[in-house]
Amino acid sequence: MDWTKQIGRYIVVMLLQVLLFNQLQLWDVCHPYIYILCLLMMPITIPHWLSMVLGAVAGLVMDVFCNSLGIHMAACVLLMYIRPYLIGAIVNDKDRLNEQISTQAIGLGAMFEYTIIMVLLHHLAVFTMAAWSWKHIGFVLFETLVSSIVTILVIMGYNSMRDK
Amino acid sequence: MQTLLKILQRYSNFLVFLTLEVAAFLLISLNNAFPRSSMLSTANRFVAWQNEKVSNMRSYFHLQTQNEQLAIENAELRNQICSIDSAEYRNPFTYMSAIAVQMTTDELHNYITINRGSEDGVMRGQGVRNAEGVVGIIRTVGTHYSVVMPIINTRNRLSCRFTKNGYFGTLQWDGKDNRFAQLADVAAHMVVNPGDTIVTSGLSPVFPEGIPVGIVENSVLKEGDSYHTIRVRLNTNFKQLRFVEIVQNKDQQEIEELTDGLD
Numbered sequence: 073m074d075w076t077k078q079i080g081r082y083i084v085v086m087l088l089q090v091l092l093f094n095q096l097q098l099w100d101v102c103h104p105y106i107y108i109l110c111l112l113m114m115p116i117t118i119p120h121w122l123s124m125v126l127g128a129v130a131g132l133v134m135d136v137f138c139n140s141l142g143i144h145m146a147a148c149v150l151l152m153y154i155r156p157y158l159i160g161a162i163v164n165d166k167d168r169l170n171e172q173i174s175t176q177a178i179g180l181g182a183m184f185e186y187t188i189i190m191v192l193l194h195h196l197a198v199f200t201m202a203a204w205s206w207k208h209i210g211f212v213l214f215e216t217l218v219s220s221i222v223t224i225l226v227i228m229g230y231n232s233m234r235d236k
Numbered sequence: 237m238q239t240l241l242k243i244l245q246r247y248s249n250f251l252v253f254l255t256l257e258v259a260a261f262l263l264i265s266l267n268n269a270f271p272r273s274s275m276l277s278t279a280n281r282f283v284a285w286q287n288e289k290v291s292n293m294r295s296y297f298h299l300q301t302q303n304e305q306l307a308i309e310n311a312e313l314r315n316q317i318c319s320i321d322s323a324e325y326r327n328p329f330t331y332m333s334a335i336a337v338q339m340t341t342d343e344l345h346n347y348i349t350i351n352r353g354s355e356d357g358v359m360r361g362q363g364v365r366n367a368e369g370v371v372g373i374i375r376t377v378g379t380h381y382s383v384v385m386p387i388i389n390t391r392n393r394l395s396c397r398f399t400k401n402g403y404f405g406t407l408q409w410d411g412k413d414n415r416f417a418q419l420a421d422v423a424a425h426m427v428v429n430p431g432d433t434i435v436t437s438g439l440s441p442v443f444p445e446g447i448p449v450g451i452v453e454n455s456v457l458k459e460g461d462s463y464h465t466i467r468v469r470l471n472t473n474f475k476q477l478r479f480v481e482i483v484q485n486k487d488q489q490e491i492e493e494l495t496d497g498l499d
Contacts, residue, residue: 091290101342121252128256135263137283139340139347139383142263149260153253201264203344208411 082110082130090137101215104222105144107134108194109230111151112187113173120156127152140202147197151190162186175231187227188220195220284349284381287338291478298476306479309367328487329444332356334364334480337381341474344411345391348372348384350480358382361442363483369448369471370394370436371480387449388414388474396449397437401426404437407449407468414474416453419466428455428464441491443483 089107096102111127118126131148135141159173162182175183199212199219244251295302332352339348352358354377364371364384372386385392387409394407396419403426405419419434432452438445450468457464485491 090286095290095294103343120249124249124252124256128260131260136280141266142260145263146257146260149253149256153249208344211411 078110078114081113085109086133089134094137101211101218102222103199103215104219104226105134105195105198106223106226108148108151108191108223109227111148111155112190112227113230115172116156116159120153123155124149124152140198143198143201146201147194150197151194154193155190158186158189174234183231184228187224187231191220191223191227192216195223281378281380284337284351284378287349288335288351291335291337295478298478301476302478305367312367327444328485330484330486331481332358332484334482336384336477336480339386339474339477341388341414344389346386346389346414346474347375348386348477348480350382350384350482351380352482353378353380353382355379357484358482359484359488361488362485363442364480365443365447365483366472366477366480368473369450370443371472371474371477373442374482384480386474387417387470387472394449395437395439396434398426398428399433399435399446404439405434405466407434415470417450417468417470419452419468420463422464422466424457424462424464426464428452428466430454434468441485441488 085107089105093104093106096104107130111123111130114123114126127148128145131143131145134144134148138144159178162185163178173183173186178186195216196212199215203209203212334350334352336348337351340346348364348371350364358374358377360374360377362374364374364386370387372384372389372392374382375385376383387394387407390409390411392409395404396407397404403422405422407417407419409417422428430452434449434452436443436445436447436449448471450470453467453469455464455466
């Protein structure tokens with residue numbers, strides 16, 4: 073696995089997140105967290121425990137930028153915990169999963185399914201924990217939906233560009 | 237022993253997951269209960285520096301309105317100079333200017349980062365205002381930056397009063413619209429009209445009396461309620477906040493010591 077490439081991608085995505093997507097104040101409900109792209113696209117060959125630790129670190133870094141200590145960390149660890157099981161459930165042909173998670177390797181349908189489930193889960197976890205009560209559940213669901221659409225578009229866009 | 241080791245090995249991934257989640261929730265609960273560490277928030281020097289750069293870039297888009305606001309504030313200050321005529325009145329409040337370098341306005345728990353810290357004499361619990369009105373209260377202090385909990389944070393409470401008759405109320409925010417907040421604890425027998433002015437009460441050592449807070453937008457009194465439900469249009473426009481002033485009370489420590497002794 074090419075670590076420099078992974079870290080380089082993480083830095084670029086984090087810069088985009090902090091300098092561009094965190095500044096989006098056009099709509100009051102739109103907070104896309106595109107930084108999870110790196111976690112989603114992390115090679116599946118990496119040990120499960122290590123992927124969770126890396127998720128925790130990435131979440132913690134995001135928390136520092138968002139003043140939300142622990143929230144992104146919890147959501148990312150959850151994400152990385154279910155990731156191998158989700159991929160196992162979605163992808164039938166395991167032989168094609170030797171290294172990279174890409175549209176070429178698992179097919180467009182599976183990729184789309186994988187991205188939607190992961191993004192919705194992460195955003196729902198973050199917004200629910202940030203609200204910290206069921207009183208705002210309607211708002212939380214709406215916020216999750218709007219923000220997830222943007223994040224999913226960004227991640228799928230990245231994948232389609234990478235395949236060319 | 238062998239079986240135990242086997243079980244541990246079998247569930248090792250789940251144990252890692254559990255440990256990390258427990259750590260995360262510990263952080264969340266610590267964060268809710270205590271003032272956060274300045275290292276792990278936007279008072280962190282690197283994060284704040286980054287935010288300051290972005291904020292400087294964004295500020296060019298608001299120059300026109302900012303200039304107008306500064307002009308209004310200058311005029312107001314001149315008026316205040318004219319009105320100081322009593323030598324006996326001892327004013328414990330001093331003001332220090334600061335710039336908001338980062339903020340959120342559309343979450344439930346909004347925070348603002350400003351470019352003053354403990355080296356400038358900022359302390360937790362001091363008030364923050366701008367030319368328009370009340371902004372919030374200092375919550376976390378770093379060396380060069382601090383984090384402010386604004387009145388548009390659902391955890392904030394601010395003691396206010398009506399200018400027309402001096403009745404008190406508590407300002408809270410419901411997390412929905414950053415232009416409006418709610419005034420609670422106003423008894424039903426009082427007459428509330430749209431357009432009534434709300435200012436700080438001066439009951440806490442944080443703010444002097446009479447800083448503008450907002451104007452009553454509408455008020456509802458349901459049958460059998462003993463308190464009004466009042467919607468207040470806030471004076472401060474948080475969407476364009478940039479220049480703020482930290483309100484420092486020379487007597488804050490003395491007042492706190494006196495009230496602590498009462499328990």
